[in-house]
Structure formats: structure tokens, C-alpha cells
Amino acid sequence: MADAEPGVVPAVEATADDIATMEIRGAATIADAAAAALATQADRSGAESPAAFRRHLRAAARTLYETRPTAVSLPNALRYVLRGMDGETVADLRASTIARAEAFRRDLERAQETLGGIGANRLRDGDVVMTHCHSTDALACIDVALESGKAIEAIVKETRPRKQGHITARQLREWGVPVTVIVDNAARRYLDRADHVLVGADSIAADGSVINKVGTSGLAVNARERGVPVMVAAQTIKLHPDTMTGHTVEIELRDEREVLSDEERATIVGGGDDDESVAADDGLTVDNPAFDVTPARYVDAIVTERGQFPPESIVTLMRELFGETTDEPWTA
Numbered sequence: 001m002a003d004a005e006p007g008v009v010p011a012v013e014a015t016a017d018d019i020a021t022m023e024i025r026g027a028a029t030i031a032d033a034a035a036a037a038l039a040t041q042a043d044r045s046g047a048e049s050p051a052a053f054r055r056h057l058r059a060a061a062r063t064l065y066e067t068r069p070t071a072v073s074l075p076n077a078l079r080y081v082l083r084g085m086d087g088e089t090v091a092d093l094r095a096s097t098i099a100r101a102e103a104f105r106r107d108l109e110r111a112q113e114t115l116g117g118i119g120a121n122r123l124r125d126g127d128v129v130m131t132h133c134h135s136t137d138a139l140a141c142i143d144v145a146l147e148s149g150k151a152i153e154a155i156v157k158e159t160r161p162r163k164q165g166h167i168t169a170r171q172l173r174e175w176g177v178p179v180t181v182i183v184d185n186a187a188r189r190y191l192d193r194a195d196h197v198l199v200g201a202d203s204i205a206a207d208g209s210v211i212n213k214v215g216t217s218g219l220a221v222n223a224r225e226r227g228v229p230v231m232v233a234a235q236t237i238k239l240h241p242d243t244m245t246g247h248t249v250e251i252e253l254r255d256e257r258e259v260l261s262d263e264e265r266a267t268i269v270g271g272g273d274d275d276e277s278v279a280a281d282d283g284l285t286v287d288n289p290a291f292d293v294t295p296a297r298y299v300d301a302i303v304t305e306r307g308q309f310p311p312e313s314i315v316t317l318m319r320e321l322f323g324e325t326t327d328e329p330w331t332a
């Protein structure tokens, strides 16, 4: 855990740690946890002056912000809650911040339900859906389709390196959905059986490109070649306002041990625990990007709680919701 900033309560640090280690993961879940953590900070803050309260809230937001760089739901959540921090006394600041965080969390849940209803309209009775990774927004679409009596089958990519496809498979089996789990490399072969590719998003850029779990872009290209439509389920909290002004989305690089354990590495480069020569520079590089970028032209529809959009038109929604302001209130 990084050194705590003054005034940040331990529960916020614990949430930040859980996000960094992916105990808490998935863009919507991260946003929800971050808002809850700011409410906890407000509730437990020991600040004795309004200025100190504001300073500590900003420090808490910074602590959360620095955990993972790609999912924009995190800064969007922090910005939303901090903008609601209002009042001349500590008591008023506390109350307004907590109320704002609670409103955010309610809206998030409602948005996912609404999105699920819209996405479900794209699914017909008997359809087979191929999934990648684990997305609560994508699963919400299947959930509503099932509730309305449609039979759905799923082909679930296991999604290396962390195999979050297993979480998707578990959820779908709980709902009674017939599931076929495949290794990622089998996806193209199984696309012949799929009616949809359905994925979530960590960020959506102004040009309609979708940043999602690594492997999404290859899947989308193969799906286009096979004529299988690609549907992205993403609440508007996933829209990345900075991209309207030309910024790019940072792709998180994670620990190489998620790909290759120390033991596996030793089997490649030789040596073992007692072999000092392996330690420093063994000439083997392991890269572990968590996400990739799928260009808009490979995406058929982005489904949000505000409706379904062709990716190229998502920028109009982005402007409407965020304007041109992308300040970072936690940097003050």
C-alpha cells in the first residue's frame, strides 16, 4: 500500500488497495466502490474546519484515482461526488457529500437496469451470445432477456490472464443459461455458432472506439469477418470526456506475474531459487496490458441507459452529458 495522505481514513485506503489488486474490479463496480469510499471518508473525517474537510476529501479522491488508470468510471465518479460537496460548515459538507455519493450509487444501479432493458431488445429468443471477460453491464442485458422469457445460450471466453470469464460463466449458470467455456484462441472457430458478441467497456472515446479487456479488439475484427454483430453494453459513466479534447486513454500495464509466475519464468530462462544469475537481466520480457482499443468501425452498437448508439455518434451524447469541462477537482 502507498503512503497514506494526511486525513485519509483507513477504509478509503483499503478500498484503494482492493481496486489496485482487483479484489474490486469491473468499471461499474469500481465507480460504485469509489463513491462509497468518499461517503465513508466524509462520514469518518476527523477534520475540524471546512478547509481541512475539503482537503481530506480531495486527498481521498486522489488515493482512489491513482489505483487504476484505464476505466474512466473511476474519475467520473470522483468528479461527480466532489462537485456535490457543498456547505459552510463541516456538518453541511459532510451531509452534502454523503447525499451526493448515495445519489450517484442509486443512479448507477438504475442506469444498469435501464441499459439491460435496451440491450435485451437486441437479443432474440434462442440466440447464442459470445462474451469476453466479465461485465455487469453486458450481463444486465442477458438478465433482462431471460426475465422476459427468451432462451439464451452463451459461449464464454475464459479471458486470459486472470480468467474473469469464469465469473461470467458462474453467473450465467446461476441464471440457468447453458454455457460453453472456450479458451480465447478458440473464439474465431466458435463465432460460427454465435448470433452476437456482447462485451462491456472500461472507457469509450469520443471517436466511438471502445477500450475494454485485452482481446476485445481481435474478437471484434474476427466477428466482423464472420458477420456477427458486436454489441457493447456501457453505461454513460464509461464515456471518457477527456477524449473530446484529444487526450488518449492510458492502457494499464499490470504485473507480469499475472501472465508468468516466477516458477514458470524459471522454466523458460533456467535457474531456480538458488541461481543468482536468473535474477537481474535474464533477457525475457513479459508484457501484460490489461486493455486494448477496438476501433468504432468494428462495433455495431453501443448500448447505454440513454439508448442505443452507433459508435460514431456517441460524441453527441458525451457533449450533452459532460460539456467540455473535464476538470480534476482532486488535484487542488
Ligand code: RI2
Pocket: 025, 026, 027, 028, 029, 133, 134, 135, 136, 137, 138, 164, 199, 200, 201, 202, 212, 213, 290
Ligand atoms: P462492468 C472490466 O475490467 C472488463 O474489461 C469489463 O468489460 C469492464 O471492466 C466493464 O465492467 P477489469 O476491471 O462495468 O476486470 O460492465 O480489468 O461491470
